[in-house]
Amino acid sequence: MDFVVPSPRGTKWGLGGTCVNVGCIPKKLMHQSALLGNALQDAHHYGWEAPASVPHNWAHMAEAVQNHIKSLNWGHRVQLQDRNVKYLNVQGSFVNDHTVQGRDNAGKEITVTANHIVIATGGRPRYPDDVEGAKEYGITSDDLFWLKESPGKTLVVGASYVSLECAGFLTGFGLDTTVMMRSVPLRGFDQQMAQLVTSYMESHGTKFLKHCTVKNVGKLKDNRLQVTWNNHAEGMEETNVFDTVMWAVGRVPETRCLNLEKVGVKLHPESQKVLVNSSDTTSVAHIYAIGDIAEGRPELTPTAIMAGKLLARRLFGQSTELMDYENVPTTVFTPLEYGCVGLSEEQAEKRYGEEGIEVYHAYYKPLEFTVSGRDSSQCYIKMVCLRERDQKILGLHFIGPNAGEVIQGFALGIKCGATYSQMKKTLGIHPTSAEEVNKLWITKRSGLPATVTSC
């Protein structure tokens, strides 16, 4: 059973959930579109007699991205059919602990009973409820990827993954883009890395309003949006006009319509996410919850998929294997990408104490940045290790081109318990940015400058 309630702006989409339709997939493709713009700027340094500045056509890009998404929707439908899975495009709600009911598009009542029920309804972007005009005039990531026309001058509110990634590609398209943060960027991530990510964005055109919160949004006669906000650092009220205001202030779990209280599935009192144990079971023995809807789980597609597969194997195979949520790799696809796996420096310090960890780090220059004179001041790697003989790696953080590809490979080693000694014995592939990880030798403790100078 699967159903998409249109966004307050009326945007709706097909089968495949957030990642496919309004998340990872369109985000990565739009990020790629912005990276190509960078490549165009570099091209003349590499001998291409191309103009350094070429206009970006939003409508053309959006159509191509949206067509790809539609092909994925179709692919998912075919896969379900191939596996004899019945697909019901219905918004379901529990009637009792073995029965879910809803109406199809034609208004016909559909009732499904099952021995086991899995809740995997994810979440939807949140609108602030204390800002006048927020819902009326603002959009969210549910809408951005399906816009037919360019959003123009955009204010993105929030400072996490969704906000920075979207602001990054909008800036890359040449749009006047501002991020409004009320506190720190990328809360929960290694804060030194988060600061480098935003400082690169800031020096490459994204504007940042720090320690600010929106007061109200209003529409002007020319349809542009007037935003008034409180600048808490300056203790004053400020205002500006934008074409688009996008809220990226977190997500709300989709538990509201499920009638969970009726069947006794317990929710976390604050997050309203479903409480689960290590085997993904809710407070009702045969009802399970996986993915973003489950309390305490990372909001990441691959963890949800793997949790689902393992649950199916435990229920219907011989397996007893539980999902392991340690060392989950991830990447923030900002203009300069940030990939990481394992603990942040702050988390490692909290767990093992400052004296219990060794931090290796280096600023490096990707070879491809040299000829084009691209700024590499924020290209940085940090490896957090246990301070013992072989120095088990606790966390790896990488800012630079293709961070996702780099971290994906090292994540295997770290999952297998790799140590700093083993990393030092691993040969680099020359010339790559990833080899800089194998070459790390400067500890933070040494106080030596962390800039790599040799090739």
Ligand code: NDP
């Ligand atoms: P998050 O919940 O991670 O962050 C919300 C952001 O909005 C924070 O910066 C928060 O600030 C800010 N905020 C909240 N309320 C307000 C407000 N009223 N006014 C101003 N700012 C506000 O949300 P996201 O939607 O970015 O991400 C959701 C999840 O999706 C993430 O946990 C992530 O795991 C996943 N994701 C993964 C991606 C990937 O793998 N590349 C990409 C995108 C999302 P403060 O810190 O002050 O609370």
